């Protein structure tokens with residue numbers, strides 16, 4: 001079995017070592033320089049030229065959950081594109097989002113501000129029953145986040161394309177139910193894939209639907225949010241704050257207004273990092289199933305873009 005490997009990141013050696021351990025029978029080449037027509041390809045942010053050379057491959061594995069960096073028009077349509085499902089990311093995402101929700105609910109940013117002025121001023125406890133937490137996206141990560149948030153007792157709601165059924169979560173589906181969903185989300189958690197339908201989804205009109213003082217947590221992809229609209233709504237006081245892990249351009253340019261905005265907390269795309277050993281174990285198990293003629297999960301619906 002021949003495998004070609006490519007990553008735009010710097011940790012390629014760690015991936016290759018894990019891959020050799022998991023599939024010792026495979027011949028693994030790094031691209032560029034690899035022979036044409038491998039059986040499988042493992043890629044992260046690949047150039048279109050590589051994708052175009054995979055016409056005879058049995059599958060292409062994306063080394064992450066989001067496939068928005070794959071130029072699907074370059075990949076021959078008959079080659080299945082497979083994404084990472086969880087593989088240790090769900091736990092990390094749950095940690096990050098629970099922190100963000102509690103940070104907002106317990107008003108820790110306000111206390112930090114008071115501390116800077118040596119101000120001892122206890123605040124009145126917020127009413128939990130009217131502190132709605134809404135999840136945009138109820139997929140693998142959205143489910144895990146909903147489960148992790150459940151014990152805190154916030155009213156939980158979620159929005160997805162198809163209607164889901166999750167214990168303790170009020171579900172909404174499709175474009176027609178988006179505004180109603182947004183209206184109940186004191187904290188909005190974005191866990192959508194970046195597709196042609198979700199790019200720019202969180203613009204001024206939609207973000208204005210959030211209740212006064214609403215808080216945005218974007219852990220999905222930067223271009224789902226219209227940056228200028230978010231900043232404007234924060235400056236006008238309609239939104240109370242945002243915690244952002246993902247951006248249009250990464251690294252976030254030093255001149256970007258997000259860096260120094262008093263109501264924005266940001267992290268450098270670390271809410272759920274792709275874990276090498278867990279991901280390779282998942283991919284190797286899927287390759288073994290494909291070799292045995294068995295079906296696998298995580299196949300991207302290329303017409304939907306996720």
Ligand code: NDP
Pocket residue numbers: 065066067085086089136137138139140141142159160161162163174175191192193194195197198219220221245246269270271272273306
């Ligand atoms: P899934 O594909 O499992 O879930 C996606 C969810 O979004 C589904 O519930 C889907 O609805 C919903 N959705 C997609 N398009 C629409 C739409 N147009 N309207 C309504 N709902 C929609 O993905 P994951 O949960 O595994 O990952 C989500 C995203 O998180 C990734 O695509 C990636 O961009 C991001 N991510 C970020 C990381 C980070 O470190 N910041 C790490 C890992 C992932 P339905 O179920 O009905 O299809």
Ligand code: OXD
Pocket residue numbers: 063064065066067084272273274
């Ligand atoms: C992913 C990511 O999509 O790390 O897996 O952002």
